[in-house]
Amino acid sequence: MSIETQIVYPHTTVRAMMLVIDRAPIKLCILVDLEGKLARTVVDGDLRRSLLAGISMDSPASDLPAQDVVSCLAATPQNELMTTFINNPSVNAIVLIDKTRRPVGLVPRAEIFSSILLSPPHMGLSESNYVRKAFDDNWIAPAGPNLNAFEVALREASGRAHTLALSSGTAALHLALRVLGVGVGDAVYVSDLTFAATLQPVLYQNALPVLIDSEPQSWNMSPVALERRLARDATNGCLPKALIVVHLYGQSADMGAILALTEQYGVPIIEDAAESLGASYGNRPSGAHGLLSAYSFNGNKIITTSSGGALVSDREDLIERARMLSTQGRDPAEHYQHSHIAYNYRMSNVLAGIGLGQLELLQDRVARRCTIFETYRAGLDDIRGISFQDELADSRGNRWLTVITLDPDLISRHPYQLLRELRSKGIESRPAWKPMHMQPICAGYGFEPHSHTDVVSSRLFFQSLCLPSGSTLSDEQQQRVIACVREFAKG
Ligand SMILES: Cc1ncc(COP(=O)(O)O)c(C=O)c1O
Numbered sequence: 001m002s003i004e005t006q007i008v009y010p011h012t013t014v015r016a017m018m019l020v021i022d023r024a025p026i027k028l029c030i031l032v033d034l035e036g037k038l039a040r041t042v043v044d045g046d047l048r049r050s051l052l053a054g055i056s057m058d059s060p061a062s063d064l065p066a067q068d069v070v071s072c073l074a075a076t077p078q079n080e081l082m083t084t085f086i087n088n089p090s091v092n093a094i095v096l097i098d099k100t101r102r103p104v105g106l107v108p109r110a111e112i113f114s115s116i117l118l119s120p121p122h123m124g125l126s127e128s129n130y131v132r133k134a135f136d137d138n139w140i141a142p143a144g145p146n147l148n149a150f151e152v153a154l155r156e157a158s159g160r161a162h163t164l165a166l167s168s169g170t171a172a173l174h175l176a177l178r179v180l181g182v183g184v185g186d187a188v189y190v191s192d193l194t195f196a197a198t199l200q201p202v203l204y205q206n207a208l209p210v211l212i213d214s215e216p217q218s219w220n221m222s223p224v225a226l227e228r229r230l231a232r233d234a235t236n237g238c239l240p241k242a243l244i245v246v247h248l249y250g251q252s253a254d255m256g257a258i259l260a261l262t263e264q265y266g267v268p269i270i271e272d273a274a275e276s277l278g279a280s281y282g283n284r285p286s287g288a289h290g291l292l293s294a295y296s297f298n299g300n301k302i303i304t305t306s307s308g309g310a311l312v313s314d315r316e317d318l319i320e321r322a323r324m325l326s327t328q329g330r331d332p333a334e335h336y337q338h339s340h341i342a343y344n345y346r347m348s349n350v351l352a353g354i355g356l357g358q359l360e361l362l363q364d365r366v367a368r369r370c371t372i373f374e375t376y377r378a379g380l381d382d383i384r385g386i387s388f389q390d391e392l393a394d395s396r397g398n399r400w401l402t403v404i405t406l407d408p409d410l411i412s413r414h415p416y417q418l419l420r421e422l423r424s425k426g427i428e429s430r431p432a433w434k435p436m437h438m439q440p441i442c443a444g445y446g447f448e449p450h451s452h453t454d455v456v457s458s459r460l461f462f463q464s465l466c467l468p469s470g471s472t473l474s475d476e477q478q479q480r481v482i483a484c485v486r487e488f489a490k491g
Helices: 014-023 044-052 078-087 109-113 127-136 145-158 169-179 200-204 223-235 255-265 316-326 349-359 362-380 415-424 456-463 475-489
Strands: 029-032 038-042 071-073 093-097 103-108 162-166 187-191 208-212 242-246 269-272 292-296 309-313 386-388 402-406 446-448 464-467
Touching: 014 029, 014 044, 029 103, 038 093, 071 078, 078 093, 078 109, 103 109, 127 145, 127 349, 145 162, 145 292, 145 309, 145 349, 162 169, 162 316, 169 200, 169 242, 169 269, 169 292, 169 309, 169 316, 187 223, 200 208, 208 223, 223 255, 223 446, 242 255, 255 269, 309 316, 349 362, 362 386, 362 402, 362 475, 402 456, 415 464, 415 475, 456 464
Parallel strands: 071 093, 187 208, 187 242, 208 446, 242 269, 269 292
Antiparallel strands: 029 038, 093 103, 162 309, 292 309, 386 402, 402 464
């Protein structure tokens, strides 16, 4: 936004400043010193207070008291501007300056907060009522009626008989490993293409991850790689103690093939369904196939409790053991006795109230994200070189995030260039997860590729970008994103 008409000088009078503010699109003027460097901003209220304090309409700006001004360098990224606004709640515009402190632009608060975000929280109408009830009843604790009701409601959404609400999806995965007895030196197979939270709990247990590559259709664990690895490890007598399969970006893994293989070798499955609540595989919800499953309700998920997670299973004994471990593992006695190393992992009754309201909206949220996916597909499908994460037959994803791949043979520019172009227009996008076998924390651990000529997970990482997919995304905003991607693809 051009700011020339809003710049005033030490000799500019109060009257002239009032005229500038009156005509300006953002209601302030920018006072610079005699070298043109930013001194302060002046708004109506500053002038009113100064007039009341005794200066006149003809007094110069230099008579105004000095005042701190919120400014940022011109190249400051969108997220840092957002943080600056959050830290300065009374500021309505940030002055952009060059390296010599000369003002070069002005960013209004509304512009930053109307940015298009990747997957922001989307509250309904009843969440605050449940939270209010927690306050009214003084159930401000990791126990209470909201928590109980949330666990009951989650049974239906997950298709599981037993549910345990926790402080995060990571905690759910950690407890899953604990109740399966995974410990020091045990091998655990893990989907390679995932967020680090899938893997971290394996490392908490000092177990040894073996990373299984993706297959190209759904991007999830490759049954081909899994079969090869299981056969080899069975021959060598080192089968894993458990397997964690991820349903990436809300799309189901090939559970039919994976279950058949793990049953053959007697390996229990933990489903990392953090991203796939509301999706389905066969005629059951995603997360209703393995022995245990973890969901996440962090702020960017399809429904959220701000932070939170759940462990679910049809095995009551496993969930009850996890429940005990989630509350410091107290033995059944009047006094405080502990025979197990345990955790403080329970969800708060206040946050469960948010979850109750959000669960009521799950199907709406899934439907909206699926529409967003279809709109991206319709808007971009004709561009040679752009393709989408696919859905397996017999599964229905929740399309938590729409992710595109750019074929480098047809689109010469890298996805990060698209990311930067979107960012310059106030649109947030994200790289695909970086595969675990490429992560420093996984150096030295096993990795099984899909084929010896094609590592699918790293190819997807280098070629993909997650587009804004939140259920709050308006049609107009989505068309802005599509237009920007189309412009980029033209080269
Ligand atoms: C695939 C995957 N697994 C696990 C998690 C961990 O969930 P949380 O952030 O609730 O700990 C997340 C989300 O962050 C995720 O995307």
